[in-house]
Amino acid sequence: MPGDESLPPYLASxxxxxxxxxxxxxxxxxxxxxxxxxxxxxxxxxIAWLVRERGYxxxxxxxxxxxxxxAREMRDRAASLEPACARAVIRTFHSFGAxxxxxxxxxxxxxSNFTIYDDDDQxxxxxxxxxxxxxxxxxxxxxxxxxxxxxxLEPDSPDLSRAFSDPAMRRVYAIxxxxxxxxxxxxxxDLIRLPAxxxxxxxxxxxxxRQRFRVILVDEYQDSNVAQFELxxxxxxxxxxxxxxxxxxxxxxxxxxxxxxDQSIYRFRGAEVKNILSFPELFPGTEIxxxxxxxxxxxxILDVAGDVVSHNEGRLGKELRAERRGGRPPRLSLLEDxxxxxxxxxxxxxxxVKAGGKWGDVAILYRTNAQSLSFEKEFPRRGIPYRIVGALxxxxxxxxxxxxxYLALLLNxxxxxxxxxxVNKPSRGIGExxxxxxxxxxxxxELGHGGDxxxxxxxxxxxxxxxxxxxxxxxxxxxxxxxxxxxxIAAPGAEAAASTRxxxxxxxxxxxxxxxxxxxxxAPASAQPEDALRDSPPLDARDRKKAGMKPxxxxxxxxxxxxxxxxxxxxxxxxxxxxxxxTQKAANVDELVNAATLYPRSAExxxxxxxxxxxxxxxxxxxxxxxxxxxxTMHNTKGLxxxxxxxxxxxxxxxxxxxxxxxxxxxxxxxxxxxxxxxxDELHLTACRWRRIHGRLFETLPSRFLKEIAPDKLExxxxxxxxQGRAGGSGLAAQGGxxxxxxxxxxxxxxxxxxxxxxxxxxxxxAGAARRPGGPAGKAAEASPWRAGQAVYHEDYGxxxxxxxxxxxxxxxxxxxxFETGKQAQFFPKFxxxxxPLRG
DNA sequence: AGTGCAACTCTTTTT
DNA sequence: GAGTTGCACT
Numbered sequence: 001m002p003g004d005e006s007l008p009p010y011l012a013s014x015x016x017x018x019x020x021x022x023x024x025x026x027x028x029x030x031x032x033x034x035x036x037x038x039x040x041x042x043x044x045x046x047i048a049w050l051v052r053e054r055g056y057x058x059x060x061x062x063x064x065x066x067x068x069x070x071a072r073e074m075r076d077r078a079a080s081l082e083p084a085c086a087r088a089v090i091r092t093f094h095s096f097g098a099x100x101x102x103x104x105x106x107x108x109x110x111x112s113n114f115t116i117y118d119d120d121d122q123x124x125x126x127x128x129x130x131x132x133x134x135x136x137x138x139x140x141x142x143x144x145x146x147x148x149x150x151x152x153l154e155p156d157s158p159d160l161s162r163a164f165s166d167p168a169m170r171r172v173y174a175i176x177x178x179x180x181x182x183x184x185x186x187x188x189x190d191l192i193r194l195p196a197x198x199x200x201x202x203x204x205x206x207x208x209x210r211q212r213f214r215v216i217l218v219d220e221y222q223d224s225n226v227a228q229f230e231l232x233x234x235x236x237x238x239x240x241x242x243x244x245x246x247x248x249x250x251x252x253x254x255x256x257x258x259x260x261x262d263q264s265i266y267r268f269r270g271a272e273v274k275n276i277l278s279f280p281e282l283f284p285g286t287e288i289x290x291x292x293x294x295x296x297x298x299x300x301i302l303d304v305a306g307d308v309v310s311h312n313e314g315r316l317g318k319e320l321r322a323e324r325r326g327g328r329p330p331r332l333s334l335l336e337d338x339x340x341x342x343x344x345x346x347x348x349x350x351x352x353v354k355a356g357g358k359w360g361d362v363a364i365l366y367r368t369n370a371q372s373l374s375f376e377k378e379f380p381r382r383g384i385p386y387r388i389v390g391a392l393x394x395x396x397x398x399x400x401x402x403x404x405x406y407l408a409l410l411l412n413x414x415x416x417x418x419x420x421x422x423v424n425k426p427s428r429g430i431g432e433x434x435x436x437x438x439x440x441x442x443x444x445x446e447l448g449h450g451g452d453x454x455x456x457x458x459x460x461x462x463x464x465x466x467x468x469x470x471x472x473x474x475x476x477x478x479x480x481x482x483x484x485x486x487x488x489i490a491a492p493g494a495e496a497a498a499s500t501r502x503x504x505x506x507x508x509x510x511x512x513x514x515x516x517x518x519x520x521x522x523a524p525a526s527a528q529p530e531d532a533l534r535d536s537p538p539l540d541a542r543d544r545k546k547a548g549m550k551p552x553x554x555x556x557x558x559x560x561x562x563x564x565x566x567x568x569x570x571x572x573x574x575x576x577x578x579x580x581x582x583t584q585k586a587a588n589v590d591e592l593v594n595a596a597t598l599y600p601r602s603a604e605x606x607x608x609x610x611x612x613x614x615x616x617x618x619x620x621x622x623x624x625x626x627x628x629x630x631x632x633t634m635h636n637t638k639g640l641x642x643x644x645x646x647x648x649x650x651x652x653x654x655x656x657x658x659x660x661x662x663x664x665x666x667x668x669x670x671x672x673x674x675x676x677x678x679x680x681d682e683l684h685l686t687a688c689r690w691r692r693i694h695g696r697l698f699e700t701l702p703s704r705f706l707k708e709i710a711p712d713k714l715e716x717x718x719x720x721x722x723x724q725g726r727a728g729g730s731g732l733a734a735q736g737g738x739x740x741x742x743x744x745x746x747x748x749x750x751x752x753x754x755x756x757x758x759x760x761x762x763x764x765x766x767a768g769a770a771r772r773p774g775g776p777a778g779k780a781a782e783a784s785p786w787r788a789g790q791a792v793y794h795e796d797y798g799x800x801x802x803x804x805x806x807x808x809x810x811x812x813x814x815x816x817x818x819f820e821t822g823k824q825a826q827f828f829p830k831f832x833x834x835x836x837p838l839r840g
Numbered sequence: 841a842g843t844g845c846a847a848c849t850c851t852t853t854t855t
Numbered sequence: 856g857a858g859t860t861g862c863a864c865t
Contacts, residue, residue, distance in 0.1 A: 067855075118855095134860080136849070136850085136859075136860085191855085192855095265853075266855090268852075268854090269853080367852070369852085369853085427842080616855090617854090617855085657852075671853080694850075694857095695857090
């Protein structure tokens with residue numbers, strides 16, 4: 001639109017494409033927003049514009065993102081443009097799903113106080129149902145089940161093979177589902193799948209929902225999976241070729257999705273790039289706006305990013321142009337090993353600060369979390385403050401999870417996973433046998449406990465022996481006291497706290513909702529009122545803190561958690577552990593108590609507290625504002641930017657992995673693209689010649705991605721081993737040539753055992769020879785029987801074939817063998833007597 | 841039932 | 856290297 005009118009200030013600074021995206025309305029809109037193109041600004045401004053200029057009720061606007069952080073930022077920024085936007089529903093996909101299910105719990109067959117199982121809980125649940133599968137097998141199966149749910153597949157879906165290769169898994173999936181439904185809880189996949197099921201199966205809910213949400217915005221759309229697409233389609237009431245065309249008297253909602261196909265990096269979690277690639281076909285009449293002006297990086301950095309991603313096929317096509325011309329080319333440093341890489345990174349941080357910058361200007365990026373370790377060791381030594389994003393999660397700690405499990409059990413006595421976790425914690429003499437008996441009793445239809453383990457425990461306690469019996473009684477009395485404190489059951493000798501369930505319909509006198517002999521009541525399974533969806537969304541902990549909210553009245557949830565820590569004996573137990581092991585467990589317990597003080601002391605407060613934690617597990621105690629270097633995985637950097645970025649470990653075998661090919665390889669390339677485009681001013685890339693993986697040393701080559709960059713767009717810094725300086729400072733093109741040949745080798749590493757060092761321009765003959773006792777690499781390689789493709793025989797496993805060979809510094813080659821049985825194993829032929837090569 | 845030791849698997853990436 | 860599992864012993 002031409003600037004022929006005077007724009008209100010909040011629109012005036014937008015560029016023409018951004019303005020067009022903001023002021024678009026009507027048909028579906030796809031905004032292709034390149035990295036750093038002001039995407040969040042466009043979405044938030046668009047929300048404000050719809051409310052202000054187009055008269056939309058903020059509550060009729062639904063905006064979904066993929067991370068809690070993005071949702072928070074979007075909420076804050078929209079509200080700062082237009083205060084009424086605070087009433088819009090701006091959430092992550094999963095948090096929206098939870099919100100929706102709580103309001104339609106009965107129809108979905110759930111407890112309204114359901115909790116959300118993480119992958120660990122899922123594995124525990126499955127292991128309980130099918131003990132013949134080992135615990136770690138259960139973890140893997142459960143991952144596949146999650147994947148199936150991402151694809152929107154049910155146990156009886158015909159194309160379930162998309163998630164499982166083993167047909168026996170169909171039954172396992174079905175059993176898992178049955179067991180999960182018995183707990184009344186959900187897993188992450190359910191948060192998407194169940195709302196979609198409700199919407200497609202229940203016309204009243206569908207109508208109500210569509211009447212409410214007239215605008216649907218999706219951020220990071222390239223990361224959506226099949227189930228999320230389904231949900232979007234049902235919410236919108238459009239884009240359904242065929243079946244979605246129901247006869248509701250509600251026109252389709254206005255749908256606007258924003259994304260960047262080049263930044264799709266969650267395929268492993270079920271994300272479908274196809275969703276964004278084919279959006280225009282799935283939502284007929286779609287209009288596309290491209291945001292290609294990058295306000296973040298120098299052109300020199302974008303050039304590199306562009307080179308890399310141009311090697312992918314199947315893109316919508318987009319070229320980022322920097323508003324900041326020029327800049328120094330990114331620098332590639334080929335280093336000897338991880339220690340040198342660590343020191344290299346430290347030096348970059350130190351130099352930045354010496355030059356007047358801040359620690360916080362620098363981010364160190366890596367592919368896997370394990371790589372953070374060497375930085376964590378070295379940085380404190382050198383006095384470099386750092387912050388690790390994503391790892392070391394507070395809520396994953398043993399002691400914290402124990403307390404959370406107790407809390408979940410208070411809300412829902414059918415929570416088998418929580419029950420098993422805490423019934424004997426600290427040790428009360430209740431062994432596995434007793435626990436299994438109690439679970440069986442709870443699920444036995446004849447006994448009528450309806451899966452409620454607390455009720456079953458109370459009834460069965462007498463059938464246990466000695467210590468188990470008294471221990472269980474003890475446990476039950478702790479639980480009972482806490483339930484009373486929450487107002488879930490009438491407190492003995494106190495005023496009926498049950499009536500303080502604020503804001504909810506009064507609990508019906510329906511006898512079926514009251515099961516436990518100790519008087520525990522389950523949440524009422526009553527129908528939801530028509531306008532249930534009118535509730536404004538609950539605030540999360542950060543919002544609460546910011547608003548200085550403290551629960552009024554009769555104390556906070558913190559009191560309950562504190563009492564739980566004391567009564568259960570866990571606090572005392574952990575104090576003891578801390579003394580023995582020098583840990584901080586008791587302090588973590590305090591921390592959790594502290595977090596809970598922001599919530600009211602009620603069943604609702606507790607459910608909200610748990611949900612916040614379950615959905616935002618990255619939440620650290622306090623977003624520290626201290627100036628510190630950021631240590632972060634490449635995945636976690638999406639949406640962030642830093643003046644200085646060091647992307648480490650750009651090595652073949654690590655990034656990409658040797659077995660990455662096809663779609664997966666393209667995804668890794670996109671991940672590299674994301675990493676590169678985080679840098680505003682300065683970008684460094686590092687690759688080590690020796691890399692320690694699983695505590696073992698491997699010789700590596702620079703990543704094949706590096707040779708995809710035109711040599712003149714990178715600056716090369718040599719190996720610099722022992723501070724010897726750069727390798728051949730002249731002729732970048734020549735070095736690029738060497739690198740290219742390295743890349744070729746890298747792609748076929750298995751066929752060139754011991755020949756890896758050729759990729760390192762700075763390596764020099766001396767250093768290389770010293771590390772290869774066998775003399776010239778080529779010769780040694782030809783003499784060796786350990787080559788990929790070689791047939792072998794193993795005393796225990798039979799015959800197989802070598803699929804990969806990795807040189808190591810001291811142990812000779814490491815060979816990976818796939819046996820005819822399908823088993824895969826690695827050996828050091830130097831040490832193993834059981835493996836021998838077969839003559840072809 | 842709980843402890844201690846040896847062996848084994850695993851690694852991407854996260855809502 | 857780490858975390859977990861399985862087994863034997865107390």
